[in-house]
Structure formats: structure tokens, C-alpha cells
Amino acid sequence: xxxxxxxxxxxxxxxxxxxxxxxxxxxxxxxxxxxxxxxxxxxxxxxxxxxxxxxxxxxxxxxxxxxxxxxxxxxxxxxxxxxxxxxxxxxxxxxxxxxxxxxxxxxxxxxxxxxxxxxxxxxxxxxxxxxxxxxxxxxxxxxxxxxxxxxxxxxxxxxxxxxxxxxxxxxxxxxxxxxxxxxxxxxxxxxxxxxxxxxxxxxxxxxxxxxxxxxxxxxxxxx
Numbered sequence: 001x002x003x004x005x006x007x008x009x010x011x012x013x014x015x016x017x018x019x020x021x022x023x024x025x026x027x028x029x030x031x032x033x034x035x036x037x038x039x040x041x042x043x044x045x046x047x048x049x050x051x052x053x054x055x056x057x058x059x060x061x062x063x064x065x066x067x068x069x070x071x072x073x074x075x076x077x078x079x080x081x082x083x084x085x086x087x088x089x090x091x092x093x094x095x096x097x098x099x100x101x102x103x104x105x106x107x108x109x110x111x112x113x114x115x116x117x118x119x120x121x122x123x124x125x126x127x128x129x130x131x132x133x134x135x136x137x138x139x140x141x142x143x144x145x146x147x148x149x150x151x152x153x154x155x156x157x158x159x160x161x162x163x164x165x166x167x168x169x170x171x172x173x174x175x176x177x178x179x180x181x182x183x184x185x186x187x188x189x190x191x192x193x194x195x196x197x198x199x200x201x202x203x204x205x206x207x208x209x210x211x212x213x214x215x216x217x218x219x220x221x222x223x
Contacts, residue, residue, distance in 0.1 A: 013195045016183060017049035021133075022102040023179060025172035026115050027075050029067050033118040038063035039088055040077050043168040044098040051180050057094035058169040060085040075166045089123035101130070107151045107175050109134035131194065135179055141201055142185040154178045
């Protein structure tokens with residue numbers, strides 16, 4: 001194989017270091033977009049494989065509904081903070097620019113994507129379909145030595161700083177560093193193209209043999 005010819009030109013399977021990535025995080029009024037909860041803050045950082053920042057968007061968002069006190073206690077985002085913030089439709093042009101033709105990356109990506117899709121639907125805008133990577137899914141396969149795949153666990157494991165946990169701009173920034181560590185592990189396992197990584201992630205993880213000894217039940221924490 002000629003290394004001078006990009007993988008993407010040798011058969012449509014891009015190398016991981018040829019792709020650009022949009023690392024995204026949203027904070028919301030609650031846990032389900034389908035139940036009417038809305039985005040209160042969004043952040044997206046566009047990076048290349050080396051970790052160079054190419055573009056970004058970060059903004060509080062007026063959710064057009066009250067933020068529950070329990071959510072404000074978790075995120076630090078209050079109704080007063082979003083009172084004069086732009087609505088999601090006003091943030092959309094910058095978000096679409098950052099995400100255009102990039103791999104969508106998030107921690108528990110299905111959650112963030114569900115809110116972004118719903119907000120785009122409300123604005124009568126279509127979301128572009130494209131490649132997606134979930135750092136929870138990646139961590140399950142690439143970091144077998146830790147029992148939790150939560151963002152807190154990965155931040156601690158990789159020694160990643162996070163200035164303001166549960167703020168979109170800080171969580172997305174921490175996810176960038178976690179994601180780059182996960183890509184390093186993928187490449188150390190000789191996973192260098194998109195299809196190689198996808199095939200690896202799609203394989204079922206081997207279950208450990210059952211023990212006759214009682215053990216406590218571990219509940220995953222995604223956030």
C-alpha cells in the first residue's frame with residue numbers, strides 16, 4: 001500500500017488522521033428532548049487529529065421554558081442567566097459551520113444528538129447525517145481497565161482538567177482531551193481507518209465468566 005496516497009483516495013475509507021471532528025456538548029432543562037425539554041447551553045469545538053482547534057461555538061441558549069431548580073443546582077445555569085441569551089435558532093448558523101463535514105463526537109452522543117435534532121426541527125432546519133463517535137462507546141472497548149465509562153471517570157483516569165463540570169463549554173473541552181486519548185489507544189491497537197475503528201467498536205465485548213460469589217450491581221453513569 002502506497003502511504004503517499006491518502007486512504008480516502010484508495011477506496012473511500014478515510015484514515016482517522018484525515019478526518020476532522022466536532023466535539024459537542026449540550027446542557028438542557030431535563031433528560032428527554034421528546035418530552036419537551038430544551039437546550040440551555042451548547043458548545044462545539046472543531047479539531048483535527050493532532051488536537052489543533054480549527055473553529056468553535058459556545059453559547060448559553062434561551063430554552064423558552066423554566067429551568068428546574070434541581071437542574072440549576074447541577075449545571076449552575078439559572079433562569080436569569082439565559083433570560084437575554086439567544087434562542088437555539090440564532091446559534092444554529094455557527095453550530096452548523098463547526099459541524100459541517102466533521103465527525104460528530106460527544107459523550108453519550110445519542111443524548112446530545114437527540115436535543116440538537118429536536119431543536120433543528122423546531123427551527124424548520126434539517127440536521128445533516130454523518131459519521132458519529134460516542135466516547136462512552138469508545139471507552140467501553142478501549143479502556144477495559146476502568147469499570148465506569150462516565151465522563152468523570154475518564155477525566156480522572158486520563159488526568160484531564162475540567163474547569164466547570166456540567167457546563168457545556170467545559171465538558172466539551174474535557175471531552176476533546178478524552179477523545180484524543182481514546183484515538184491514541186485506537187491507533188496503538190492498529191486501528192487507523194474509519195472502517196477499522198467502526199468494526200472494532202461494533203464487536204461485542206467478551207463477558208467475564210460468572211462467579212459464584214455475590215457481587216454488587218454496577219450502574220453506569222453517562223453524564
